[in-house]
Amino acid sequence: MARPVEIDRDHAFRKARELFWRRGYRATSLNDLLDATGMGKGSFYAAFGSKEALFEATLDWYHESSAAARRKVNGSHAGLAALREFLDSTLIDVSDARRRRGCLLVNTVVELEGVEPGLHRVAKRYLQALEQRCLDYLNEARAAGDIRSHIETPQLAALTATLLQGLRVDSRMGRSRDSLQERVDAFLSLISNSSER
Amino acid sequence: MARPVEIDRDHAFRKARELFWRRGYRATSLNDLLDATGMGKGSFYAAFGSKEALFEATLDWYHESSAAARRKVNGSHAGLAALREFLDSTLIDVSDARRRRGCLLVNTVVELEGVEPGLHRVAKRYLQALEQRCLDYLNEARAAGDIRSHIETPQLAALTATLLQGLRVDSRMGRSRDSLQERVDAFLSLISNSSER
DNA sequence: CTTATTATGTACTGATCGGTACATAATGGA
């Protein structure tokens, strides 16, 4: 009954994520987005409404798709090894030293605090969820007897989440994968019971 | 022989630092700077050359002035207590939850990577210097026998520096001073020999 | 083929950006 849509939203989100991730929100212009996605201006505003709305939708899409990807990998390890696997996989995401992307959520929280309250809040919410993830892993590790420290698990989870944020800043500084791995190993051996690895 | 200068560079730097710190580089417009400093456009460009040049000069001035402030406080503690004092003083700087400033250097590195290479490099250089500071404190603590962990001191220093960066992101997220202090305490008790605090 | 409907590309808008040109104001030396 009417002209069919040519837009591939998934493709657009992927391109938008890449741009926002590497250059941030304000330094990514609408033209950058149009060039990268191949969309015309009319289609863009028909599909997404505004640059701000696209960014928020991209954050949601990113959270969704990375959660989906995680569900596939999950489950092969137990105890502290599961936390280690989680931290390692974060490094892979984050530490391509040539791209220096850091973390989309950390970048956003840092860039947009006090400038774009709505977007800041969304990114902050997703970022905070990481602490709960850390807590889950640490509870499991504690139950498995892999944790040496007497510090309460919630405090350890908070510390772990903060460390993760720090690693993502390291990535943005261009530190190598090895350099980040070294930090993760040091942390794990601080809380670990055995002398693994 | 000519009209005298009315500019107070120190005052201008202080105002500029405040703006760049809270809103970042790109979200701080030239007009914001002129309003805050009370300067006219002519004077501004005569004194600083460009927005970019002002920002770089502000980074230098900030580094200089905070180093000077640090030299005054220094020396009252020894061993691990000195590291603790250092970390605590960082928290004071960073963790006014209402202002949510985070850290000027971390904010800059995160915002400007791939966007303003020159400014990114300057901020990165100053930020990297923190790791050396941590190393000095940790060496002293190690010598005093306050460190339990068998991890090499340089690795511990790297971990500490990364944790500091994470804390500064926490600040940008609006986490309370107490929340940050809790993380520092957890970390210190992980590496500490005694059961202090 | 005609037509209603919707997607798309493009010309345009007003605002704001950083930066410049330049006239004017303020000074100290003569």
Next chain:
DNA sequence: TCCATTATGTACCGATCAGTACATAATAAG
């Protein structure tokens, strides 16, 4: 007082920003 010199405020510049208006292209139903 007059002038050389320098600081300052302001009008202006082109570029770019996000966003809008609208003519046109493409489709499917009839």
